[in-house]
Amino acid sequence: MAGTTLKTEAVVLRSIRYAEADRILHLYSAKRGRIGAIAKGARRPRSRFGGRLEPFFRLDLVLHEGRGELLTVTQVSTVDGYPRLRSSGAALAAGARACDAVLRLLDSAEPNPPAYNLLCRYLALLDDPAAARAAELETALSFRLKLALAAGFAPELASCARCGEADHLVGFAGAAGGVVCAGCQAGAFPLSEPAHRFMVEAIGRPLLEAPGAEDAALRQAERAISETLEHHAHVQLRPAA
Numbered sequence: 001m002a003g004t005t006l007k008t009e010a011v012v013l014r015s016i017r018y019a020e021a022d023r024i025l026h027l028y029s030a031k032r033g034r035i036g037a038i039a040k041g042a043r044r045p046r047s048r049f050g051g052r053l054e055p056f057f058r059l060d061l062v063l064h065e066g067r068g069e070l071l072t073v074t075q076v077s078t079v080d081g082y083p084r085l086r087s088s089g090a091a092l093a094a095g096a097r098a099c100d101a102v103l104r105l106l107d108s109a110e111p112n113p114p115a116y117n118l119l120c121r122y123l124a125l126l127d128d129p130a131a132a133r134a135a136e137l138e139t140a141l142s143f144r145l146k147l148a149l150a151a152g153f154a155p156e157l158a159s160c161a162r163c164g165e166a167d168h169l170v171g172f173a174g175a176a177g178g179v180v181c182a183g184c185q186a187g188a189f190p191l192s193e194p195a196h197r198f199m200v201e202a203i204g205r206p207l208l209e210a211p212g213a214e215d216a217a218l219r220q221a222e223r224a225i226s227e228t229l230e231h232h233a234h235v236q237l238r239p240a241a
């Protein structure tokens with residue numbers, strides 16, 4: 001068989017039935033970012049791939065790369081299947097939104113270790129019964145902020161994104177990509193001090209240590225992240241909860 005072999009770890013973001021017995025996989029890989037792959041015969045009852053080509057599975061893969069756009073899965077073993085994540089509705093929904101965000105935001109074939117590690121870490125927390133906060137909105141928004149940072153689209157939070165003023169930061173402008181001061185707030189929406197503080201602290205702390213915040217502040221933070229990604233990455237994310 002002509003072509004080359006790629007060995008990499010990857011997380012299954014999406015798994016689509018194809019033809020009679022195959023699966024097409026959208027993978028986020030450690031070594032090459034986004035990959036599309038086909039697993040031939042994966043839906044046959046005794047497929048050597050077993051049931052592991054499903055969303056959220058973290059896999060060790062051997063792929064064959066030929067001339068086509070899709071790589072072909074030749075070997076697969078499970079690094080982690082996150083079985084407890086699948087048994088909780090809230091964790092499952094949060095995991096699905098995380099994979100969807102990665103799918104939309106990270107579409108290049110460049111490796112991005114911070115993004116890959118962040119996705120694996122979040123899925124592991126959603127799978128951990130001791131990490132009760134993992135499926136909460138605070139943690140989901142912290143994941144989004146960190147993912148935006150890894151993708152190079154973190155909002156500017158330290159000073160006015162238009163003039164650099166460090167005080168009187170009263171709004172957020174997606175087009176400017178960050179917080180804005182009172183003098184620059186045309187086209188911005190009002191950002192409360194708790195919403196601003198939430199974002200600063202969430203981006204600086206580990207995932208599970210995102211600060212608690214009122215719902216109104218979290219909604220503003222979500223809007224700030226969404227508008228930044230819409231304007232600068234041209235990506236629309238699904239609602240965070």
Ligand SMILES: [Zn+2]
Pocket residue numbers: 160161162163164165180181182183184
């Ligand atoms: Zn300003």
